[in-house]
Amino acid sequence: QQPVQSPQAVILREGEDAVINCSSSKALYSVHWYRQKHGEAPVFLMILLKGGEQKGHEKISASFNEKKQQSSLYLTASQLSYSGTYFCGTGTNFGNEKLTFGTGTRLTIIP
Amino acid sequence: ETGVTQSPTHLIKTRGQQVTLRCSSQSGHNTVSWYQQALGQGPQFIFQYYREEENGRGNFPPRFSGLQFPNYSSELNVNALELDDSALYLCASSVTGKGTEAFFGQGTRLTVV
Numbered sequence: 140q141q142p143v144q145s146p147q148a149v150i151l152r153e154g155e156d157a158v159i160n161c162s163s164s165k166a167l168y169s170v171h172w173y174r175q176k177h178g179e180a181p182v183f184l185m186i187l188l189k190g191g192e193q194k195g196h197e198k199i200s201a202s203f204n205e206k207k208q209q210s211s212l213y214l215t216a217s218q219l220s221y222s223g224t225y226f227c228g229t230g231t232n233f234g235n236e237k238l239t240f241g242t243g244t245r246l247t248i249i250p
Numbered sequence: 251e252t253g254v255t256q257s258p259t260h261l262i263k264t265r266g267q268q269v270t271l272r273c274s275s276q277s278g279h280n281t282v283s284w285y286q287q288a289l290g291q292g293p294q295f296i297f298q299y300y301r302e303e304e305n306g307r308g309n310f311p312p313r314f315s316g317l318q319f320p321n322y323s324s325e326l327n328v329n330a331l332e333l334d335d336s337a338l339y340l341c342a343s344s345v346t347g348k349g350t351e352a353f354f355g356q357g358t359r360l361t362v363v
Binding site: 141183226237 | 283285291292293294295298306308340342350351352353354355356357
């Protein structure tokens with residue numbers, strides 16, 4: 140069962156904030172976030188491990204609630220370069236990155 | 251640039267043929283995972299190789315097979331190609347046992363006609 144992401148798509152103006160959610164029906168050890176631009180490979184953004192931690196760098200951060208099996212990705216003051224499809228990949232075992240990817244969220248940033 | 255390289259970048263094959271895709275993992279990474287990404291979908295896990303052995307498999311038929319070599323590079327082989335095998339094939343390298351990130355190569359776009 141793949142994780143469910145919401146929203147499926149969102150359009151924002153440059154400078155606005157976005158939140159992308161990822162929800163799984165399985166107990167998770169890790170959540171990996173990727174951004175993929177059209178025709179390119181997914182680019183790693185960050186990993187969150189079991190423990191309910193929150194991570195972030197610059198204007199992109201994420202949280203992981205292991206009890207609810209949910210993760211959220213926060214994009215602050217979005218830039219045009221943030222456009223793309225965001226995927227969460229979930230792992231259920233320690234140190235074993237056999238990821239099950241979500242349905243994807245298409246983010247479009249307009250000037 | 252992740253240091254994970256795949257070849258070829260594009261490939262066109264005829265239904266029923268066989269194909270081999272290659273992946274060189276990032277330096278220091280001992281595990282390679284293969285994914286299939288159909289248009290508009292998220293990547294789907296095919297299988298993973300660790301220490302030259304298959305270490306888990308997704309819901310793919312046996313005509314999808316692989317290898318990992320002592321230098322941790324890997325191959326994905328698909329026999330008896332079907333039209334539905336047309337997709338972007340991605341490999342991701344990681345370090346098993348550390349709970350670390352997995353980095354993707356640029357992918358191989360396979361078209362089956």
